[in-house]
Amino acid sequence: MSTASVSGRGIQGEADSGLVERVRERLARSPGALTPHRVAEALRESGRPVGDATVLEVYESLRRDVLGAGPLEPLLREPGVTDVLVNGPDQVFWDRGSGLEPAAVRFPDEAAVRRLAQRLAAAGGRRLDDAAPFVDVRLPDGTRFHAVLAPVAGPGTLLSLRVPSPRVFTLDELAERGMLTAGGLRLLDAVVTARLAFLVSGGTGSGKTTLLAALLARAPAEERLLVVEDAAELRPDHPHLVTLEARPANLEGAGEVPLRALVRQALRMRPDRLVVGEVRGGEVVELLAALNTGHEGGCGTLHANSAADVPTRVEALALAAGLGREAAHSQFASAVQLVLHLGRDADGVRRLQQVAVPVRAPDGLVTMATAYELVDGRLGRRPAATVLEERLG
Template identity: 70%
Template sequence: MSATTDPAPGLPAGTLDAVRDRLAAHPGPVTPHRVAEALREAGRPVGDATVLAVYESLRRDIVGAGPLEPLLRLPDVTDVLVNGPEEVYLDRGRGLERTGTTFPDEAAVRRLAQRLAAAAGRRLDDAAPHADLRLADGTRFHAVLAPVSRPGTALSLRVPRRQHFSLADLVAAGGLSREGARLLEAVLAARLAFLVSGGTGSGKTTLLSALLSAVPATERLVVVEDASELRPEHPHVVGLEGRPPNIEGAGAIDVRTLVRQALRMRPDRLVVGEVRGAEVVDLLAALNTGHEGGCGTLHANSAADVPARVEALALAAGLDRAAAHSQLASGVDLVLHVVRGRDGARRLREVAAPEREPTGLVRMVTAVEFDSAGRSRTGPAADRLDALLDRRAG
């Protein structure tokens, strides 16, 4: 695809910078009239086409995500990535594609990063060269300034899903087989506690959102997230979102605090959008004290890696190894592992159940495995899965 940050190629070198400097010297709204005046003062051409081209370029530089805004609005875009002024990529579910969008120079990328950070009340400069925040439209924004980042300032924007996927939509898209969808519906009906595991960009949030959309309308969902991404189509959703510290370093609200608050809000299902810190201890405690049907997502390379990942997070929060494994074994019924194939497609790969070994440690055992075509193969834990579904159904 092709795009450009300059809507009027052929402008004399330095024209935009000259106009920008003159407008900055006399703050006020950017209008075509003020642009024309600045062009005259700079001794530049003042034809209608030039004025409108400069105005549009400057407007895009100060509104929204600037030159990245058209990319963010493209259908199916999930990520837009900037590696310095010359390299801009996007992902539409088929892997990364390099775009024709570029920035005039490194300073332009840096200005955009600092403006977006400032709009969210965050500091981004040489003293604090990185920021992770959510923009007003829900886009997740991360930036690392050069020279910490090479070959220039690096921006990562994760676009919130505009479409609400249902399980039927995932079946139609090939991310889930009909058999897999029926199994997940049974898991929800049985109110089993589960974690959706997978790597970055594997579709964990999409699958969890679709599952929550299938929860009966009579149930109250309390969703806790560090940055709001889950948008289930459900009539009774209460969302709690973490907050980073402000410029003065105060006012932070972490996910662990919000999980504790959620437990006091009468949730029929407690949902932690992404378990990646000390909140794992409170979630496991909740799943072990009568909060059926709780769920969340967890970064892991495979279902088999989930116990080690939970153990590491729990240890960092002060829960010892034996207790972490004990809580995992008794609180979590299933792990749903999703993967992103080489073709960019996201699929449910495995449903696994925890099994406690004689040592007291937990390992994940496959109950059902799905190939790239959605065909299923039962594993050693298939009987355990059937027993869980039958017991809860009864």
């Protein structure tokens, strides 16, 4: 969680929220027990004289929040961290951009992991106990938090925290980091300019949201981007961005606002580009319908193992939503003009590995034809490149 997750609520007198933020940052850099003495040292390091009342006020504010994510807080604050995973009290892993690796953090016991899970769930307004042993929630600072309690989970309570990027990368910066080749960068610029409808596919942590945000930031400033998400993660740097976020049911089981309903609402809000942050349910039907009714440049992300698997994945989601197989393939063939597939290479770097276009077979089913493919660090042309280039004009 970012420093924005610390609040100064309840702080009066000399202390203010900015001072609490600075103290918390200093404490996070040298983990240890939260004591008034350590708070006083951190305040002195901040370079301003403070009294006993301020020390106690800052200490009480931090104690109420229990340093955010407890022993995980230093990991979440590390620059470049994307994920922190806890498998019971003795196994903590983190991803700093090069794949998962063990972290030198341990919990005293299973009870400590469970307490942290329940506290973070409560911070997101959700219940987590034996009657409701799992939760998926966005925390106030934007961190995506998922937990499953033991004994349903093993080897103990499982925590997964997806850390939002503090900034949006540009396509040029993604190219510098190795995600895109020079040719890939030019190709994606052309895709945005031509207002082609596309999906970004890949596995968990492959960089789908990062790439999509960078692409949307390239859209002309006069275009209205309407982003619909299950949990707000897309934050493209664009002057006309509006968002809709789904909402789970409350503790009484009421108040749910599903993603599928929001996609339908978005169509009435004059979007120039309709974006579904992650297509993983019945909303695929509304998205395909929208892209088939004049909404050019629409896009979204989709979990898939390869570009070739995307039609099958769309078919499965559409079938679950009540759309037949033939109709799903027909809608997909007409709506989506290309798929950008991301993957993580052996060196841990996330890269654009494949660009493919849908091709409809005589039986009406859709397969993906590769237009460009990453080989030996270059995005090489494949037979379907001609089809894509025609669509790019």
